[in-house]
Amino acid sequence: MGFSTLAISAALRTNEQESGLRGHLYSLDADKEWLENTRVKIPENLWDYVTLHYSTVTTTTVDGTLCHLYDDLPDISPNFVYLDGPDTHNVSGNVRGVGFSNERPPISADILLYESSAPLDFFVLVDGRWENCRFLRRYLKGKYRNRHYRARKSQTFEYVGEYDHA
Numbered sequence: 001m002g003f004s005t006l007a008i009s010a011a012l013r014t015n016e017q018e019s020g021l022r023g024h025l026y027s028l029d030a031d032k033e034w035l036e037n038t039r040v041k042i043p044e045n046l047w048d049y050v051t052l053h054y055s056t057v058t059t060t061t062v063d064g065t066l067c068h069l070y071d072d073l074p075d076i077s078p079n080f081v082y083l084d085g086p087d088t089h090n091v092s093g094n095v096r097g098v099g100f101s102n103e104r105p106p107i108s109a110d111i112l113l114y115e116s117s118a119p120l121d122f123f124v125l126v127d128g129r130w131e132n133c134r135f136l137r138r139y140l141k142g143k144y145r146n147r148h149y150r151a152r153k154s155q156t157f158e159y160v161g162e163y164d165h166a
Contacts, residue, residue, distance in 0.1 A: 002027075002038030004082060004127075009042065009050040016049075025050045026074040030057045030090035057086050059093040059100060060109070062139060066098055067109040077117050083108060084127035105131040112139055122159040130155075 005027040012023040027050060029035045035052050042050060055072040068091045086108070088100040100106060111124060122142075126133050133155045137146060144157040 002034070002041050004084065005038050005050060005052075006041050006046070008082065009046040012049040013046055023049070023079075026053055026076060026078070027051070028053045028055060028070060028074065028085075030055060030070065030086040057091045059091055059095055061095050062109050062112065062135075065107070065135060065138075066095060066100075066104075067107040067135065068100065069108075069113075070110055073110060073113070076114075077119060078114055079119050079121050079123065081111055081114065081122075081124045082127065083111065083124060083129065083132065105129065107132050107135045109135070109139070111136060112141075115140055115142065118159065120159065124157040126155045126157070128153050 005025065008025050012025060016022045027035075027038065029038070029052070032054055035054055039052055051074070053072075053074050055070040057068050057070050059066065059068050061067065068086070070086075086106065088104065088106050091100040091106065093099060106129060108129075115122065124136070126136070133146075133148075136157060137144075140157065142159050143161045145160050147156045147158075149155065
């Protein structure tokens with residue numbers, strides 16, 4: 001429905017008005033109709049705080065784990081990532097015949113690319129997607145405080161530093 005994009009962009013506007021700190025939301029989707037649905041909901045006074053970005057999504061693997069990647073990501077170093085997509089019907093391709101269907105849970109690996117240059121206050125909120133959270137716990141390289149909120153059906157990953165390499 002695009003309500004998370006609307007809510008986050010409104011919060012960014014309020015944050016700038018109250019604290020002077022300016023943020024910007026890049027809302028990424030693999031469904032052009034969904035992006036259009038979101039676009040019509042955003043009022044004029046929030047367009048300075050949001051950019052809608054379309055990309056196709058392709059099936060791949062990370063260390064033998066089936067996952068998917070957006071083919072065209074915004075060139076940013078995000079402080080905050082809200083992961084709630086894409087839907088598996090928007091993921092194309094397969095690996096040796098294995099792909100994503102309605103029965104296979106989505107596992108987005110794009111956060112791994114962003115992590116390598118993320119700021120020290122990097123924070124990830126995952127809406128549902130328990131298998132994706134298990135994947136992130138396994139493959140994120142930094143040290144994270146991972147919290148699981150069963151009632152809200154979400155998990156967070158808060159960057160707290162590098163792992164000791166001793």
